[in-house]
Amino acid sequence: MLRRVIGVSNLQSSSLLLSSATALATSARCAGVDLLSPISKLGQSSDLAQSIKDGRARNNKDIVATFETIENIDKVHYRSSSRPWDLVPKYAKRRVSDMCGMLNSADRMEIEQTIDKMQSICDVDMYVVIVPTVGYMSSRAFANSIFHDWAIGEPKGNGLLLVIAQQEATVHLVPSLAIEEYFDTQFLDPVVKTIFQPLIREGKASYATVQLVYAIARQAHEVRDMWKKGFLPVPYRNKVRFGVKAVNYGFTHVPYLVVGSLFMVFCTVALIQQVLDTMCPKCNSFMNRVEDLELRKKIMTSGQFLEHQNECAYYRVWKCAKCHEGTNVVLISRDLHQSSKCLQCMDCNYYTCNLTSSVEKLPTKHEDGLKKLLYECHNCRIGREIMLPLFRPMDAKPNEQWYSFLVDQSQSHKKAQVDLKL
Ligand SMILES: [Zn+2]
Ligand SMILES: [Zn+2]
Known part of the structure; x- marks a missing residue:
C-alpha cells in the first residue's frame, strides 16, 4: 500500500x-x-x-x-x-x-x-x-x-x-502524507x-x-x-510525497513494469521524432527521400556533403515534392572510430579534418627530435601545423661512451682471473 x-x-x-x-x-x-x-x-x-x-x-x-x-x-x-x-x-x-x-x-x-x-x-x-x-x-x-x-x-x-x-x-x-511524521x-x-x-x-x-x-x-x-511552517505548503507537500511514494513503489514492487514503460515512452518519442523529420516545414505534407547525388549536394551544406562523401557520417535527406521548397537533412550516424580522418574541424565544426604526422628530425643522443602533426580541413581549407618534440633518451651516465660496457666487462673479467690466481 x-x-x-x-x-x-x-x-x-x-x-x-x-x-x-x-x-x-x-x-x-x-x-x-x-x-x-x-x-x-x-x-x-x-x-x-x-x-x-x-x-x-x-x-x-x-x-x-x-x-x-x-x-x-x-x-x-x-x-x-x-x-x-x-x-x-x-x-x-x-x-x-x-x-x-x-x-x-x-x-x-x-x-x-x-x-x-x-x-x-x-x-x-x-x-x-x-x-x-x-x-x-x-x-x-x-x-x-x-x-x-x-x-x-x-x-x-x-x-x-x-x-x-x-x-x-x-x-x-x-x-495524510503531508503530516505523516x-x-x-x-x-x-x-x-x-x-x-x-x-x-x-x-x-x-x-x-x-x-x-x-x-x-x-x-x-x-x-x-x-x-x-x-514547511518549505512547501501542505497540499503541495501532500502531492509531492504521494508522487515520490508512487515512484518508489513502482521501482521496488514492479521494476520491470517501470523499465518497460520507460522503454515504450522512449520508443514512442523516437518514432514521433522520425515522423516529424519527414514533415515539410513549409507546407506540412510528407516529403520524399533524396538519393540522387547532385540533388543531395544542392540540399546539404558543403560540410555535410563532404562528411557524407568521406563516409564520416550518414545523412538522410528529405525534399518536399509538393511545394519544392521544404527540405530536411537528418544526421543518422557518425563514424567516431577514426584517428586520422573524420576529425572535427575547430573552425567550421564539421568532421572533415584529416591528420597526417611526419617525423622531421630523429632524436640523437645529445639533441631532441621533432615531429610534425598536420590537421587539414577539406571543407574550409584551413590547415593547422603542430610541432611536437621527440625527446632524446635519458642519459644516466653522460661521460660513458657507447662501447664502455664492453670495456667494463673485459676489465671485470681480468679482475676475476686475478682473483682466481690468488
Ligand atoms: Zn512542402
Ligand atoms: Zn573546417
Missing part, C-alpha cells in the same frame, strides 16, 4: 472482551463484541475466565446468545465481501462511524465536538471508524482503503483516520499503551476512545505550527 499506516495491534483480546460487558449494558446494538471467541472458550487468561464467570453469574445467557447471532451475521457479512470497507457508511455530517455500538451517545457527541474543534483550530480533517472485524484482510489495508475511498483530507492533505477493529483488537491511525508509531504506540489500553482493560471502551481522540487532538494542537 502506498499510504503510510501506523498500527498498534494485539491489545489483549481479553481487554476487549471485558469491554463487552459495558458495551452490552450501554448500547442497544451490540454487534461485534467478542464474548464467545475460540480463545475465550480455551480460557487462556484469568481475565477471560473471570469474565465468562461473571457473564454466567448474571444469568444473561439469552442476551449473550442473541448477541452472538448478531455478531456472527455481521462478521459473515464482512467476510463475504471482497470490499469489506464499503460496508462502513460515510455520513455527511458525522465524523464517527461506530459499526459495533461501542460508544455511548454522550461519548460519541463528545468525539464529534472534539473533531469539530480540531478542524477549526488545527485545520485537521479527522474521522473515526469502529468496526467489529475487518473481514479477511489486514487491518492496515482496511484502514488504508477507507482513507483512500473517502478521500479524507483531500485536496488539502490534512486528513486523519482512526480505525479500531474489535475482533482483531487493533488501532490504526492513517495520516507527526502521527507515526512513535506517537501512537505510547498513547495507546498508556491511555487506551488501561481504560479498555477496566471495561471503559467508550471512554477510552474519547481519551484516544483527545490525545490525538492534543498532538495536532501542539504540532500544528510545525507542519504549516
Whole structure:
C-alpha cells in the first residue's frame, strides 16, 4: 500500500472482551463484541475466565446468545465481501462511524465536538471508524482503503483516520502524507499503551476512545505550527510525497513494469521524432527521400556533403515534392572510430579534418627530435601545423661512451682471473 499506516495491534483480546460487558449494558446494538471467541472458550487468561464467570453469574445467557447471532451475521457479512470497507457508511455530517455500538451517545457527541474543534483550530480533517472485524484482510489495508475511498483530507492533505477493529483488537491511525511524521508509531504506540489500553482493560471502551481522540487532538494542537511552517505548503507537500511514494513503489514492487514503460515512452518519442523529420516545414505534407547525388549536394551544406562523401557520417535527406521548397537533412550516424580522418574541424565544426604526422628530425643522443602533426580541413581549407618534440633518451651516465660496457666487462673479467690466481 502506498499510504503510510501506523498500527498498534494485539491489545489483549481479553481487554476487549471485558469491554463487552459495558458495551452490552450501554448500547442497544451490540454487534461485534467478542464474548464467545475460540480463545475465550480455551480460557487462556484469568481475565477471560473471570469474565465468562461473571457473564454466567448474571444469568444473561439469552442476551449473550442473541448477541452472538448478531455478531456472527455481521462478521459473515464482512467476510463475504471482497470490499469489506464499503460496508462502513460515510455520513455527511458525522465524523464517527461506530459499526459495533461501542460508544455511548454522550461519548460519541463528545468525539464529534472534539473533531469539530480540531478542524477549526488545527485545520485537521479527522474521522473515526469502529468496526467489529475487518473481514479477511489486514487491518492496515482496511484502514488504508477507507482513507483512500473517502478521500479524507483531500485536496488539502490534512486528513486523519482512526480505525479500531474489535475482533482483531487493533488501532490504526492513517495520516495524510503531508503530516505523516507527526502521527507515526512513535506517537501512537505510547498513547495507546498508556491511555487506551488501561481504560479498555477496566471495561471503559467508550471512554477510552474519547481519551484516544483527545490525545490525538492534543498532538495536532501542539504540532500544528510545525507542519504549516514547511518549505512547501501542505497540499503541495501532500502531492509531492504521494508522487515520490508512487515512484518508489513502482521501482521496488514492479521494476520491470517501470523499465518497460520507460522503454515504450522512449520508443514512442523516437518514432514521433522520425515522423516529424519527414514533415515539410513549409507546407506540412510528407516529403520524399533524396538519393540522387547532385540533388543531395544542392540540399546539404558543403560540410555535410563532404562528411557524407568521406563516409564520416550518414545523412538522410528529405525534399518536399509538393511545394519544392521544404527540405530536411537528418544526421543518422557518425563514424567516431577514426584517428586520422573524420576529425572535427575547430573552425567550421564539421568532421572533415584529416591528420597526417611526419617525423622531421630523429632524436640523437645529445639533441631532441621533432615531429610534425598536420590537421587539414577539406571543407574550409584551413590547415593547422603542430610541432611536437621527440625527446632524446635519458642519459644516466653522460661521460660513458657507447662501447664502455664492453670495456667494463673485459676489465671485470681480468679482475676475476686475478682473483682466481690468488
Ligand atoms: Zn512542402
Ligand atoms: Zn573546417
